[in-house]
Amino acid sequence: MSIFGGDTCELCDAARMSEWFYEDDECWIAECESCAVPMVVWRNHDPHPPEDVKQRLHEKLEVVVETHFDFEMRIDDNMRTIPDHYHAHARPKGGFYGYGLRRNN
Numbered sequence: 001m002s003i004f005g006g007d008t009c010e011l012c013d014a015a016r017m018s019e020w021f022y023e024d025d026e027c028w029i030a031e032c033e034s035c036a037v038p039m040v041v042w043r044n045h046d047p048h049p050p051e052d053v054k055q056r057l058h059e060k061l062e063v064v065v066e067t068h069f070d071f072e073m074r075i076d077d078n079m080r081t082i083p084d085h086y087h088a089h090a091r092p093k094g095g096f097y098g099y100g101l102r103r104n105n
Contacts, residue, residue, distance in 0.1 A: 011085040037098035042086040
């Protein structure tokens, strides 16, 4: 059940509504529509991945930021809007949104 009142989860649907940077059988990484920073989404509909899974997801997110962006990041996995499906954002240190972040060529 989605917090939006439907029977589907927006993150499980994985609609390509923004730029995607990476995907595999465990996760996908795309630009968050709300805050314009890269976010990693675990493919399992569960808010609590095991620590080893969480570490791998964060490492993949760091590689995407290093490859595609030029900012120092911090991991934010406070799931404010969709609390029932694990995802984490790569936020700029000292910031929250990613609008205007410089990208690597």
